[in-house]
Structure formats: C-alpha cells, structure tokens
Amino acid sequence: MESPVAAKRVTLAQVAELAGVSVMTASYTYNRPGRVSDDARSKVLAAAAELGYSGPDPSARSLRRGTTRTLGVVLGEHLTYAFEDPQAASFLAGIADVCADRGYGMTILPITGAADDTERIRAAAVDGFIVWTTSDDDPILGAVRAMRRPAVVHGGPAVDGLELVSIDNRAAARAIGAVAFAGARRPAVVSFPLSRARISAVTGGPDTSGVLFPVTRERLEGYRQAAEATGFAWHDVVVAVCAHNDAAEAERIAATLLSSTEPPDAIAAMSDEQAAGVVRAVRAARLAVPHDVAVTGWDDAAVAARLGLTTVAQSLREQGATCARAALGQPPDSGAASWSVVRRASTRA
Amino acid sequence: MESPVAAKRVTLAQVAELAGVSVMTASYTYNRPGRVSDDARSKVLAAAAELGYSGPDPSARSLRRGTTRTLGVVLGEHLTYAFEDPQAASFLAGIADVCADRGYGMTILPITGAADDTERIRAAAVDGFIVWTTSDDDPILGAVRAMRRPAVVHGGPAVDGLELVSIDNRAAARAIGAVAFAGARRPAVVSFPLSRARISAVTGGPDTSGVLFPVTRERLEGYRQAAEATGFAWHDVVVAVCAHNDAAEAERIAATLLSSTEPPDAIAAMSDEQAAGVVRAVRAARLAVPHDVAVTGWDDAAVAARLGLTTVAQSLREQGATCARAALGQPPDSGAASWSVVRRASTRA
C-alpha cells in the first residue's frame, strides 16, 4: 500500500479528464450536484474513485471563495492549562456547538507567550477570531485586530474594534461578596493571578488598578466594594493570589491562611475549583463550613452543587456560543451575559 | 472606524506597488527578511502599515506551498463531552504542546454523528489527522483514510493505513482487575458504553465481541480474564454500563448496585471519574473502601491521588504528543504507550 505521506495530489482536472468531461462539470458535481446530469455525475464520481480523489482541495477552495469556514480560538498564554480548566472547557464546548451546527471548523491557535505568537495569529486561515480572556497588555490583541476580521474577546479586556462578551464581573463580585462576608469578622479572598507573570502572594487588599487581567480586576473591585459595604477596610482584607486556577493550589494557600494567628472566617474564591480546595482546607483544619468559615465559589460548576457551595452562576457554554456567532459576523444584541448568585449551605446569611 | 467585517483585502501586490518594489521583494520581506536590504524592507513595512496589510494571506500561502501548518483533530461524536472529559483534555493539551512547539495550529473537527461528518473531514485544510478513540464502525475513519494524509488513531480501532497509538488496554485491565478482584466474592465492573447508541444497562458479563468501542472491548476482556483467573465466571460478574464517562452517573449506578440483594464487594471502573462516583456511593451506603468494597479507577488523574484510588497510570498528554508527531509525518517508534498499576488504599491486596 502506498504511504499516505507520499500521496501525490489528485486534481479536479485529472478527474475531469478521466471522466471525459470539463473541469467545470467535475466541479459542479461536488458543489452543485443538481446542476449536473446523472450521467455526468456518475462518470465523475467513478473517475474520482478510481484516482482516489477525495474532493476539492480545501486551501484552493478557500483562496478562490475568500472564506475558510473556520473560526480561530486564541487561548492566550493559558494554552497548557486551558484544556484542563473546566471553565475554558465549557466555553470551548459552546463554540463547538455553533461550529458544528454551521459546518465550521475551529482552529485552536497555540499561544505560548513567546514573540512569535503574533506571527501565528497572522498565519491563521480563519474567518473570525475568538479571544479567551487575557490581560490588558497582551500583544495578541493588536495582532487580532490587525487581521480585520470579525473578532470577539471573552471576559476582557475591551478593545476598540473587537466585540466583548462578558458578565458584569464587578457587579457579580459585589453581590456574592455581600453574601460571603455577611456576619464575618475577617474576610479573605482567594484570587486568580494579577499579572501574566502569575506570581502567587498573600497581601492585604491590593491596589486593583495595577491588575492587568480585567476579569480578575473587576472581581477584586467587586469584592472590595462588598467588603467596604460590610464595614471592612480593603487593606484589612487578606487577598491570597494563586498562580493558577487550581484546587490543589487553593487548598494549600487556604491551609496557610487558616493556620495563621488571625485566620479568616469568610473566603470568597474566584472559581468553584478554588472554592473546593478551600473547603478541603477548612475541613482538614477541623473547622466547619459555614459556621467557622464561609466559602463562596464562582461558575456554578458540578462541584459547586456537590459541595453545596454558594456561587455565581453563569453559562460559559452559552457565552462561548455567543462569541462564536459574533465571530461568524452576527454581532450579539448585547455583550452583557447574564449571571446570578446561587445560595447554598456554604455561607451564613 | 471601518467595520472589520467589511474590510477589503489588501494584497501583497498593492503593498509592493506603494513601496515601489517588486512583489517578490515584498514577499521576501515576510518570508526571508534577511534576503532583503534594510531599505527595501522598511519601505515595504511602511507601505504595509499604511494600507493596513497584516501579512500574506494564509489560504493563498497554503495553496502555493502545499502545506497548511495545521493538524486536524477529530473528536468523534463525543464533541459535546470531549472538552469536559479530563482524559480528552489532557490528550488535547499534549497535541497543543507539539503544535505550539512547531508553530502549527490545531483544528478541531466538530463531528456530530450526522451524515455530513465525512464532508467536514474532506473540507478540512490540514496536513494530518488525529482521531480520538472511536468505534469500529465510525464512518469518519474511512473519510480520514481517503484524505491520504498522515493520520493517527488514538486508542482504536486499528485501521489499515492509519497509525495507532494506544496502551495495551486488555493487559492493563487484566492487571488492575487482578488487584481489584483479589479477595472479593462479588466482583463488578462499571463500564463505558458498548456502542455509539450509549445505552446504559446492568448485565451479567456481556458478550464482548459485540462491543464496538475497541478500548472498552479490550478493557472488558481484560476484566473478564482477571475475573476468571480469580475464580469467577464472567456471567456472574455484574457489568454496569454508563452512557457517559461521568462521576454523577457512576455514582447513581453504583448506588443501585450497592442496594441490591447481592451487592458487589469489588468494583473496577474505567476512569477515575467513574471511580470517584463509586467511592461516593459506597460512602453514602455507609460502607468502607476497601474493607466492604474495593474500588479501582483508570488514568491516575488528580482525583485518584486525592481519593487514594488504585488505578492504571498512563499519560494521555504524552500520547497526545506522540499522536501529533505522527500526524506531522514522524511515525512513532512504537504505537504502544506505557502504563502501570498504581496501588493505593482503595484495594485490599
């Protein structure tokens, strides 16, 4: 058997010749079967089968038609983690739903943080872009805009010329923060990283203006507003910054907080994963949720229901679908996605 | 600001003309910057900036070069679940590693089970294919082969003309089944679905020859061998078939088994997710692992370590990378990936 690697290309012209028809008749056989006589069609298909022709070349077709029927998804520097992040997975599934429905492919553009990332954006044969939430200073944003194709950013940052699909993270954080911190004496926050350097740290309420991830910044500001509304000064709120959205890391950092001389009695996390880690740390410290420590998550994933976590519900899947439609050239009625606070047994109020 | 949707294409020829150089000098500016004088290069880049030219058109380039620098990943009919399946996520991350390293994109080909799936395979502008484990009768396999490009199947089925990358599932199942069933009186299996119809059911050891998913078939046969080696007849082994790889479903079905008149005292699952669900069901029934019920998982995911599950360790990520290299035209030394049994506290032996 011939190696597929070495397979020479069979062209439509060769098929047409063998079938004894013009190239256009062969082309119509694939693109407008109705416009070709049964006789011609079967001759073309027979010739194709004989030559092992598997249909018009996608690149040539894209060039000629001016469309690739493919959407590009830019996963920022998360690449390595993106597939393992359940939020990102739901989001991708939402994009995939729409792509499958419309017969589009989705190309994942592997970004590494290296200088050639923008190069890859430029080289992407896609009709539109979807950018998974990234930092204000991410150079890919400019590269995507320069492509002059429909493009959407999920979460943020807002970029002139690109659509934005996101919930109001600040309002949602304010709302769930109010529930988390109700009745607490020492509120704390477990946060996503503040910059692309992904440094983990524990600080009193940090200056949010320097936070380059807009989603994280908005949530911190919402938590700040919630804390202040409950009577706390932001600099007295302990903020534990994790390098990644990861249950194990959140568990470790929560264990540290809980073993300090002034352990928190309310911890608002930024994902259900993190909250699950926090809950484990609380139990390991032989403390009770919510009596000793109130805990809140974010996203209302399966784990939130299982652990009875109070959390922010949003549909990443629906947002992924909205992004895909926008990248297909169908701008959303509104980029503001819906959210709600789901109250369960992990909080006091 | 001009809408990006309506943006007209700027061509290299236009850039060259404005820069006052030939098209080839403009082309070299992008492809072999070293072969162009500083002067010419800056003129070209200035012209490109003025016109808003963002680099050579990817489709035209692909057509001319005969390569797309993109790998196609076929996720079978799992699409909707694939991103949420942690095994698939690791596998995709492994592919992404290699793609990022080589500057390749990866196109997810959304398969739905509908008749036009093969159409989408044909329309994919990719240099090679990676097929995520599917059933023997999946029509996409023929479509992929017909593309005559390097192609790899992960897990199975083995198809003439396509590479196969997999662990020896039967041997691994035999090995972990021996550990799971040691000292048991009533062994049981929690299985992936047996056909693409994904029917859930509880049966005595089923006829494995009719199982169309080769990975599932091999594992069932391995479990059968393990059970028989331990002294059981296969038809006395209860096999609970789940529709999906999902902790919640495994928990429900395990709860049913445990509340029967002859509850199993050893349950071998096909994933750590399923095993985690089984462990929850065991605890909910106020039974102890492994004293009352031994439980084994598969994959050695994070949850396995956390729950102390005895499991089969394999690196889906490494296998994904191997598949990607093979799809890039670099055939693996061997398609047989490595695995091992990790013994923890969830089994008796």
Place this chain on the structure above:
DNA sequence: CTGTTAGCGCTTTCAT
C-alpha cells in the same frame, strides 16, 4: 539583492 515568469487547484462569470 532584486525582479520576471509561471502556476498551486479551484470556482465565478459568462458564454453556448
């Protein structure tokens, strides 16, 4: 270092 020529494989347009 720069330019000319040719043509990748296909489909749109316009005839017949």
Place this chain on the structure above:
DNA sequence: ATGAAAGCGCTAACAG
C-alpha cells in the same frame, strides 16, 4: 446542461 476563460494571492525557481 456544459464549457472556456480568468484569476483568487501568493511563492518556488530561476534569471539578472
């Protein structure tokens, strides 16, 4: 219902 011509935007191969 079928076909001829033209050209999508680019780059390999070769001159100069």
